[in-house]
Amino acid sequence: MKAALLGHGTIGVGVDRIAAALPEIDIVRVLALETDDEILGRHTYDADDILNDPEIDTVIEVMGGIHPAWEFLSRAMEAGKNVVTANKAVVAAYYRELVALSLEKKVAFRCTAAVGGGIPWLVNLSREKQGDCITKIGGIMNGTTNYILSKMDHEGADFSEALKEAQRLGYAEKDPSADIDGDDVRRKLAISASIAFDGFADENDVPTAGIRSCLSEDLSFAHERHSVLKLAAFASRKELGISAFVSPVLVPESSLLSSVPGNLNLVTLTAEHAGELSFAGQGAGRFPTAKNVILDLLDIEAGNGAFYAPETQPLAIKNDSELLPWYFRTESPEGIPEDVVEAREGRRLITKPISVFQAFSLLENIQKSDSAAFMAGILS
Amino acid sequence: MKAALLGHGTIGVGVDRIAAALPEIDIVRVLALETDDEILGRHTYDADDILNDPEIDTVIEVMGGIHPAWEFLSRAMEAGKNVVTANKAVVAAYYRELVALSLEKKVAFRCTAAVGGGIPWLVNLSREKQGDCITKIGGIMNGTTNYILSKMDHEGADFSEALKEAQRLGYAEKDPSADIDGDDVRRKLAISASIAFDGFADENDVPTAGIRSCLSEDLSFAHERHSVLKLAAFASRKELGISAFVSPVLVPESSLLSSVPGNLNLVTLTAEHAGELSFAGQGAGRFPTAKNVILDLLDIEAGNGAFYAPETQPLAIKNDSELLPWYFRTESPEGIPEDVVEAREGRRLITKPISVFQAFSLLENIQKSDSAAFMAGILS
Numbered sequence: 001m002k003a004a005l006l007g008h009g010t011i012g013v014g015v016d017r018i019a020a021a022l023p024e025i026d027i028v029r030v031l032a033l034e035t036d037d038e039i040l041g042r043h044t045y046d047a048d049d050i051l052n053d054p055e056i057d058t059v060i061e062v063m064g065g066i067h068p069a070w071e072f073l074s075r076a077m078e079a080g081k082n083v084v085t086a087n088k089a090v091v092a093a094y095y096r097e098l099v100a101l102s103l104e105k106k107v108a109f110r111c112t113a114a115v116g117g118g119i120p121w122l123v124n125l126s127r128e129k130q131g132d133c134i135t136k137i138g139g140i141m142n143g144t145t146n147y148i149l150s151k152m153d154h155e156g157a158d159f160s161e162a163l164k165e166a167q168r169l170g171y172a173e174k175d176p177s178a179d180i181d182g183d184d185v186r187r188k189l190a191i192s193a194s195i196a197f198d199g200f201a202d203e204n205d206v207p208t209a210g211i212r213s214c215l216s217e218d219l220s221f222a223h224e225r226h227s228v229l230k231l232a233a234f235a236s237r238k239e240l241g242i243s244a245f246v247s248p249v250l251v252p253e254s255s256l257l258s259s260v261p262g263n264l265n266l267v268t269l270t271a272e273h274a275g276e277l278s279f280a281g282q283g284a285g286r287f288p289t290a291k292n293v294i295l296d297l298l299d300i301e302a303g304n305g306a307f308y309a310p311e312t313q314p315l316a317i318k319n320d321s322e323l324l325p326w327y328f329r330t331e332s333p334e335g336i337p338e339d340v341v342e343a344r345e346g347r348r349l350i351t352k353p354i355s356v357f358q359a360f361s362l363l364e365n366i367q368k369s370d371s372a373a374f375m376a377g378i379l380s
Numbered sequence: 381m382k383a384a385l386l387g388h389g390t391i392g393v394g395v396d397r398i399a400a401a402l403p404e405i406d407i408v409r410v411l412a413l414e415t416d417d418e419i420l421g422r423h424t425y426d427a428d429d430i431l432n433d434p435e436i437d438t439v440i441e442v443m444g445g446i447h448p449a450w451e452f453l454s455r456a457m458e459a460g461k462n463v464v465t466a467n468k469a470v471v472a473a474y475y476r477e478l479v480a481l482s483l484e485k486k487v488a489f490r491c492t493a494a495v496g497g498g499i500p501w502l503v504n505l506s507r508e509k510q511g512d513c514i515t516k517i518g519g520i521m522n523g524t525t526n527y528i529l530s531k532m533d534h535e536g537a538d539f540s541e542a543l544k545e546a547q548r549l550g551y552a553e554k555d556p557s558a559d560i561d562g563d564d565v566r567r568k569l570a571i572s573a574s575i576a577f578d579g580f581a582d583e584n585d586v587p588t589a590g591i592r593s594c595l596s597e598d599l600s601f602a603h604e605r606h607s608v609l610k611l612a613a614f615a616s617r618k619e620l621g622i623s624a625f626v627s628p629v630l631v632p633e634s635s636l637l638s639s640v641p642g643n644l645n646l647v648t649l650t651a652e653h654a655g656e657l658s659f660a661g662q663g664a665g666r667f668p669t670a671k672n673v674i675l676d677l678l679d680i681e682a683g684n685g686a687f688y689a690p691e692t693q694p695l696a697i698k699n700d701s702e703l704l705p706w707y708f709r710t711e712s713p714e715g716i717p718e719d720v721v722e723a724r725e726g727r728r729l730i731t732k733p734i735s736v737f738q739a740f741s742l743l744e745n746i747q748k749s750d751s752a753a754f755m756a757g758i759l760s
Contacts, residue, residue, distance in 0.1 A: 018653055022511050118654050120504055127500065131402050131674045256646075256660060259639035266636075266658075273398055273667040273674075274498050278646075280636060280658040291653040294511045304684060 001025055001301050004050040006072055007063035008032035008039060011086050011113070014290025015060060024301045025294070029056060031063075051075045058108075058300065060293060061085040070094050077101040077109070082305060084296045086113035086289055092187040092203045095194055096312040108305025110296035115188040116141065118288025119281040120295065121267050125195055126308030128274055134196045136270040138234030141188040143263030143283040144172045144179040145211050145231040150262060153219050153228065159211070171263050171284070181210035182231065182246040189233040189246060195308045196235065196269065197242050199315035206317060207360040208246040213372040218329055221348060222250045222376075228258040229376060241316030245356045248376035250327060255379075256280075319356035326351045326359045328366070330373040335366035350378065381405050381681050384430040386452055387443035388412035388419060391466050391493070394670025395440060404681045405674070409436060411443075431455045438488075438680065440673060441465040450474050457481040457489070462685060464676040466493035466669055472567040472583045475574055476692040488685030490676035495568040496521065498668020499661040500675065501647050505575055506688030508654055514576045516650040518614030521568040523643030523663040524552045524559040525591050525611040530642060533599050533608065539591070551643050551664070561590035562611065562626040569613040569626060575688045576615065576649065577622050579695035586697060587740040588626040593752045598709055601728060602630045602756075608638040609756060621696030625736045628756035630707060635759075636660075699736035706731045706739045708746070710753040715746035730758065 001024060005012050008030050016038065019025040028042060029050050035043040050056055051072065059076040061083060063069050069090040074097065076083050083102075085091060091098065091111045102109035112122045128134065140146050144166055151162040163180070166172035178184045190203035211231050222229040227250035235244035251257045256278055260266045265283030270276050282288035299305060328336060329348045340362075342352045351359070356377075363375045381404060385392050388410050396418065399405040408422060409430050415423040430436055431452065439456040441463060443449050449470040454477065456463050463482075465471060471478065471491045482489035492502045508514065520526050524546055531542040543560070546552035558564045570583035591611050602609040607630035615624035631637045636658055640646045645663030650656050662668035679685060708716060709728045720738070722730045731739070736757075743755045 014653075018511050119657060120507065124500055124504070127675060128671075130678050131398050132671060254639065254641060256636060256639050256641070259634065259636050261634060261636070271671075273394075273671040275662045275665070275668045276660075277499060278658070278660040280656075280660070282655045285655070287653040288655045291508075291512060291651075294653075295507060298510050302684070304682070 003058040004029035006061045011062040014286040058082040082108035088114040108300045113292035117283040132271040132273045136236040139267035147263040182208040193235040198311040200312045323353040325378045327376045332366045332370040383438040384409040386441045391442040394666040438462040462488035468494040468567045488680045493672035497663040512651040512653045516616040519647035527643040562588040573615040578691040580692045703733040705758045707756045712746045712750040
């Protein structure tokens with residue numbers, strides 16, 4: 001395969017270095033903001049040098065961001081080139097268009113590294129759909145927040161200390177909003193749900209709560225209930241559409257989810273025949289993520305290049321049937337009507353089992369007067 | 381695909397039922413000890429009806445046992461048929477011959493369900509080898525013993541009570557030896573190591589200790605060290621050959637392995653680029669195991685039918701370089717020389733870090749006078 005790299009940052013360098021040892025993958029051109037010894041003779045500042053080159057059959061997009069990634073990917077596919085991307089932002093935003101173009105132009109479109117970094121999640125999710133029915137997916141899809149919560153939990157750090165340490169280690173960005181507010185997870189859940197449930201789950205329809213206002217008392221509350229606090233995401237098949245949400249959750253200490261250490265990810269699918277299957281590993285990082293890009297390329301080279309799910313009809317997201325008890329910590333408890341409260345202790349309370357929709361409505365309501373309010377679903 | 385089933389027990393019925401809904405897989409003949417409505421018109425008592433039928437292109441072996449499974453599998457391959465098996469006994473015993481026949485006759489040989497039941501372990505292990513170097517594999521590969529140890533741990537049951545309950549639930553056989561003495565795990569480890577390290581790991585060369593003599597005091601000892609007792613198996617790439625062993629181990633409470641619940645399995649590979657990747661799910665059971673057989677069949681139908689690893693040169697198993705502290709509980713402590721002892725407390729002791737080879741030699745030595753001695757590696 002004659003391939004070109006769009007982007008030569010953390011992931012791009014990893015892909016280039018692994019590919020250098022593989023006879024199957026020849027990376028002949030690299031689009032990058034600056035040149036260096038590694039890409040000398042292959043470097044270009046101009047995407048046209050790649051997109052208009054008929055010798056290049058496969059384009060690897062690892063630039064990140066929605067634009068111009070989408071324009072480059074679509075132009076590559078229009079030109080009959082296979083594409084592989086690790087970029088969840090562009091996949092979540094242009095999922096329907098990318099799948100449609102791939103079908104129309106009969107080119108491969110793969111994005112395993114876009115969800116779960118180095119974990120072969122999307123490719124297994126797609127494989128396990130065969131002869132089976134996926135009923136639920138979910139888990140820990142963001143290593144940064146898992147690292148922060150673990151550090152707060154094990155070392156008693158407060159949120160800002162733990163975040164600073166995550167930034168120092170390179171786990172968190174300078175602007176950590178996408179991680180800590182759950183938007184990164186929401187994109188990954190939307191892509192996973194689209195593949196699992198054969199349709200298009202719009203990230204904008206997924207209610208999302210993050211961990212920005214998490215306090216050590218929230219972690220203590222979890223411990224009192226023999227649980228651990230994690231930021232997780234879940235989507236389930238329902239009679240009409242799907243349910244899907246991103247939120248902090250209390251998971252029982254005896255569960256696999258509770259034991260996901262440091263910055264790892266763990267995602268689980270539930271299928272009628274296969275039962276529960278979990279996949280854990282590095283959700284980010286140069287070589288793990290690059291490895292998943294490389295495996296997508298090798299799959300294409302071996303002729304297994306089709307996208308994981310060809311259907312792109314919109315999936316209706318309905319969160320009214322999944323009932324859970326929820327934990328709230330708020331200075332505005334009056335925003336939570338007495339008839340849904342199961343128990344109170346100071347500013348902390350637990351609700352009776354209520355729908356995900358209702359929980360997010362309550363959060364929105366109390367956040368009007370208490371922007372530091374915190375909420376977590378209680379899993380059993 | 382026109383396929384035939386050899387065997388119509390737990391797994392065979394599962395395969396037949398899932399295949400019934402799949403246009404790709406037509407199961408036209410079933411070898412079984414007795415007939416019933418489900419296989420009416422397709423049943424035969426005579427394997428020749430299948431092996432000599434040129435219309436049948438794929439043979440699915442789910443009889444179990446080494447003979448006549450090996451004879452049937454080899455005859456099918458000789459006749460140019462693809463084979464899929466869920467039978468770890470025959471794969472571990474005839475690994476080299478099965479791979480050689482598959483290469484010679486250019487037919488598919490797949491056995492994903494032979495290790496890890498419903499977990500897509502072997503197929504991911506094989507996939508992750510591409511462009512990477514697997515350095516270590518291992519984990520919990522037997523649900524029966526994990527169930528027994530969990531029940532002893534959480535409910536204070538003694539070994540025989542927990543075993544009886546496992547038998548009542550169908551998790552353990554009437555003769556549970558293969559599970560509780562570790563032989564089942566040893567086979568699964570040998571097959572996994574053969575694929576991970578590109579050679580043939582002979583199950584007979586893998587030192588194996590089981591849980592038959594496990595007492596509640598051994599579990600308490602683990603808890604005192606913030607650990608959990610599990611039966612696990614590990615194999616690592618070494619400079620000359622590999623290390624490989626099956627043994628009870630103490631795993632830290634904070635690890636994923638410690639949280640594997642009930643009768644689940646969790647296996648992990650470590651690779652240079654991908655890092656640690658773990659796969660967890662049902663290690664046995666009708667539909668999970670059948671599902672993995674079905675996915676092997678669909679892979680073959682899609683043209684991805686090659687075996688996971690074509691190399692079958694013998695792998696030397698050397699357990700002299702992996703050093704661990706070990707826990708022993710024995711009435712014959714004089715069998716353990718003072719210079720390797722780190723700490724003693726009554727009949728329980730911990731060694732200094734010693735090789736796996738030395739630990740198994742010590743166990744063998746003390747078992748001469750104390751057949752109920754118990755040993756576990758201490759993982760950090």
